[in-house]
Amino acid sequence: MPHFELSSSQYRLLAETVLSSLPDPATEEDAQLEWSARGLNWEDPELDVSELIFLGLVSREQGLFAMTHLGAAVHYRAVYEAAEERLAAVAMLAEAAENVGPRFSRAVRRLAQGSFSFGEALAEVARND
Structure with missing residues (x-):
């Protein structure tokens, strides 16, 4: 699997699309409210949804942003790596x-x-x- 360097906002968007698809604020009036309710800012310059679409991590279909299989793999890889770092820190603390x-x-x-x-x-x- 290729390695992706994403912003924290992009990883957050991937995490939210794992839960459910997001409406496209460019096509739906109430979409910005849902984005805000889920802790996302559509206007965040680091979010760059078009880059996520270009990389194949998110798709835009019928007014919704949805996670692709590759996007899910990247998301769960990041979750795994964070857990691995935390457990390594626990082991180092126990030794110290x-x-x-x-x-x-x-x-x-x-x-x-x-x-x-x-x-x-x-x-x-x-x-x-």
């Missing part, structure tokens, strides 16, 4: 803090959930109260 007190389990849990970065988790474990 072998003999630490009860804050360790809380830091590991928050790191695995993605609410802590690796640095924040290390700081939590090293904190002296």
Whole structure:
């Protein structure tokens, strides 16, 4: 599978089209409201929907933007890579803090959930109260 360098806005659009197709704001009046409700900004210059269509990640048919099979593969690859990075950080934290007190389990849990970065988790474990 080819590697794509997409903006965070484009990855967000892919994630939303996994859930359901999006109406084209250029053809539907209420489409901008749906985009806003889903946390997307049609006018975001980094979004560049035409690039996603050109790359074959999204299609435009009958007034809807829908994800293609390639788009789904790119989306799930990004999700997998993010999870892999998070789990690698959890493993590094466990190695770095072998003999630490009860804050360790809380830091590991928050790191695995993605609410802590690796640095924040290390700081939590090293904190002296």
